[in-house]
Amino acid sequence: xxxxxxxxxxxxxxxxxxxxxxxxxxxxxxxxxxxxxxxxxxxxxxxxxxxxxxxxxxxxxxxxxxxxxxxxxxxxxxxxxxxxxxxxxxxxxxxxxxxxxxxxxxxxxxxxxxxxxxxxxxxxxxxxxxxxxxxxxxxxxxxxxxxxxxxxxxxxxxxxxxxxxxxxxxxxxxxxxxxxxxxxxxxxxxxxxxxxxxxxxxxxxxxxxxxxxxxxxxxxxxxxxxxxxxxxxxxxxxxxxxxxxxxxxxxxxxxxxxx
Numbered sequence: 001x002x003x004x005x006x007x008x009x010x011x012x013x014x015x016x017x018x019x020x021x022x023x024x025x026x027x028x029x030x031x032x033x034x035x036x037x038x039x040x041x042x043x044x045x046x047x048x049x050x051x052x053x054x055x056x057x058x059x060x061x062x063x064x065x066x067x068x069x070x071x072x073x074x075x076x077x078x079x080x081x082x083x084x085x086x087x088x089x090x091x092x093x094x095x096x097x098x099x100x101x102x103x104x105x106x107x108x109x110x111x112x113x114x115x116x117x118x119x120x121x122x123x124x125x126x127x128x129x130x131x132x133x134x135x136x137x138x139x140x141x142x143x144x145x146x147x148x149x150x151x152x153x154x155x156x157x158x159x160x161x162x163x164x165x166x167x168x169x170x171x172x173x174x175x176x177x178x179x180x181x182x183x184x185x186x187x188x189x190x191x192x193x194x195x196x197x198x199x200x201x202x203x204x205x206x207x208x209x210x211x212x213x214x215x216x217x218x219x220x221x222x223x224x225x226x227x228x229x230x231x232x233x234x235x236x237x238x239x240x241x242x243x244x245x246x247x248x249x250x251x252x253x254x255x256x257x258x259x
Contacts, residue, residue, distance in 0.1 A: 004043050004065045006175055011107030012063070014042050015131075017172035025049035027129040027165060027185050028101050035095065039086050039104035039114060039130070042066050044074055046105060051076050055101075058094060060086045087113055091121065101127040108133045108177065112152060115140065122159050122192060129165075129185040137164055137182030144243045151209045155202065158194060158244050160186035196251040204251050208239035216242075216250070229257040 006012040015021055024046055028036070034055050041047045041059040043066065050057045051074065060082040061067050067083045082094060087110060102125055106114050111132045118128050132140070135148065140156050141164040142149045156162055168181040194201055204220065211219040217235035229235075234242075234250055242250065 004063070004069050007063060010063055011109035012040075012042060013105075013108075013173040013175060013177045015045050015105050015168075015172060016174050017168075018045065020168055020172060021045045022049045023166070024103070024105070024129070024131060024183055025053065027183065028053075028103060028127055029187075030055055030101075032126045033099040033101050035098060035100040037091070037095075037100050037102050039102060040107050041070060042105070044070055046103070047074060047077070050103065056080070058082060058100075060084055060089070060091075062086070087117060095124065097124065099124050099126055101125065102130070103128070104130040106130050106132055108136075111136055115152060115156060118186070119155055119159060122188065126188045127186070128160070129183070131168060131181050131183045133177075134167060134180040134182040137184045140186075141184055144241060144246075146240070149240045150212070151205055154205050154242075154244055154247055156186060158201070158248075159192040160188050162186050194248060196248050197255055200255060201248065201251045204254060205239070205247055208242075212239050214238065220254075223254055225254065226257050229253060 006014055030053055036050055036055050036057045038047055038050060038057060038059045041061055047057065047059060047070070058080045059070065059077060061070065062085050064083065067081055070077055070081055082089065102118055118125050139148045139150060140152050141162040142153050163185045165183045165185055168183065170176040170178070170180060207222060208216055208219050215236055215238055217230055219239065232253065234246065234253070
């Protein structure tokens with residue numbers, strides 16, 4: 001069977017460097033779970049190294065041409081290729097509530113949505129690693145005060161320890177993307193259950209960053225805060241000046257004092 005043709009509408013850029021593929025496979029600890037889900041395996045350059053690990057590997061791939069290629073070239077994947085859209089498919093039809101790690105060379109056009117999908121599944125996903133557009137990987141791992149620090153940074157780091165691992169050049173892909181790529185790893189925190197209302201926490205972060213140049217006193221007006229609470233010095237800050245812990249503190253204050 002011929003190689004799969006990369007499809008622009010799926011954001012496909014196939015990694016061609018075997019060493020980088022092996023290095024990405026090695027980013028997982030393979031501890032605390034016995035199953036891996038690879039998202040967007042393409043022609044399996046990463047898959048082959050995952051299949052050598054002491055875990056069960058499933059792959060999820062929306063491109064039917066890639067599904068056929070994988071089925072032909074990787075007999076170990078028999079019964080473990082999920083031909084679905086990862087953003088729409090109920091993964092527990094396969095995993096049934098069990099823990100698993102997520103890994104992949106993620107399509108740039110849906111990479112942030114994949115992170116949000118991982119966060120939704122955080123009770124089951126102790127570890128997540130893979131390749132993103134470099135600026136997205138940096139955003140996920142950035143700390144407060146950084147100009148790229150935002151919603152994705154805070155939400156990912158509320159539940160996971162985020163680590164930017166290494167940069168990948170454009171020329172190791174077919175076709176080459178127009179930007180560099182970055183590989184990161186998320187490891188779930190030992191205590192990843194927040195001491196505040198998580199729905200409120202998400203809402204405070206998203207509302208604050210929608211007007212990131214304003215102070216929180218102005219950007220969070222929709223929460224109908226009491227005059228007393230608005231005098232708190234935390235409201236003098238802009239959202240990118242708050243750490244994850246400060247956003248938790250802010251959420252607790254809003255829960256207790258909103259009128």
